[in-house]
Amino acid sequence: MMPMTTESPLDDVEFLARSEHRVAVLEALAESPRSRADLQDLTEASRSTIGRVLGAFEERRWITKDEYEYEVTPLGAFVASGMRELIERIETERKLRDVWQWLPSEASGFSIEMGSEAVVTDAEADDPYRPVNRFLSLLRETDRFRFVGFDVALLEPCKNELRRRILNGMHTEIIDPPNVAKYILSTYPDHCSPPLESDNLTVWLHDDLPSYGVSLFDERIGISCYNPANGTVQVLIDTDTAEAREWAEWTYETYRQEARPLALETPVE
Incomplete structure (x- = not known):
């Protein structure tokens, strides 16, 4: 059987993409x-559909038949992996399509691939606190929390x-801009005193922090993106992948090494 000739590689991509049965087979x-x-x-496809798919695959030399079974060729395996x-x-891309503009840039070391297994929680008109509530759920499940x-x-x-x-x-460590620390301490002095006097909270100050937040929980990391136009958190992306964890740890430690401790006996400037 002569192999099927198509006009361009896109013809084969279209052939596969036009039917979920073809990709599944x-x-x-x-x-x-x-x-x-x-x-x-x-696949729950009909016998005739499977027959047509297998015939097209054989013409493309993607599969061979051995008695009653079909098996993929190296060419077919190569195509399947790429597909x-x-x-x-x-x-x-579909997961991040509506929130990508809020994400850290590639210059920070972040990559789109880090969002492949992430939970994306974005603010909606009828529920603007969705990212905050997701953050709270993660906070309640961790024994160590770091934020920058x-x-x-x-x-x-x-x-x-x-x-x-x-x-x-x-155990909590927070790296804040000085103006944020000043705002929190001056607005909620009684609220802040017990945590700061405990052995569980350390606050650091840094003058040049990113516009987004990076949270490190026990099992997951989170990226919170702030919308300066309306003063809310626009999106929270959290994931437990090793690649994202490595990036978050590196990001936190980079700023931590440059930060200075909060001195409660002196004003925050």
Whole structure:
């Protein structure tokens, strides 16, 4: 059988993308050889549909048949891997499409790939506190919390829970801009005193922090993005991937090394 000739690589991409059954069949065969009946059960496609898909794959030399089973060729495995990567990239893009402008830049070391398995919680007109509430849920599940960034819009509405968790033993480090620390201390002096007097809270000051916030919890890291136009947290992205964790740890430690401790006996300038 002569291989099918298409006008361009996009023709083959379109051929696969036009039907979810084609992608599913190719990915299934890339995992292990399967019979036609196996593929029908897996995809819930009709016998005739599976037959057409397999015939097209054979013409492209993506699969071969060994008695009653079909198996992928190296060419087919190569295509299946690339298609899966493309689908995953599009899934990530769709997840971040409406919030990408709020994310850290690539210059900070952040990459779009870090959002592939993230939970994205963005503010909505009828629920502007969705990111804050997501942050609170993560805060309640951690025993150690670290934060760096300019994000008073996140920390201020969470001040009661943050205070409670610190007094209950949560080890906390916060790197703030001096003006944010001054605002919090002057606005809520009685509220801040017990946590600062405990052994569980350390506050650092840094003059040049990013416009977003980076939170490190026990299991996850979070990126909170502030909307200066309306003074709210626009989006919170949290994930437990190793790559994102490494970036968050590096970001925090970079600013921590340049920060100075908050001195309560002297005014914050």
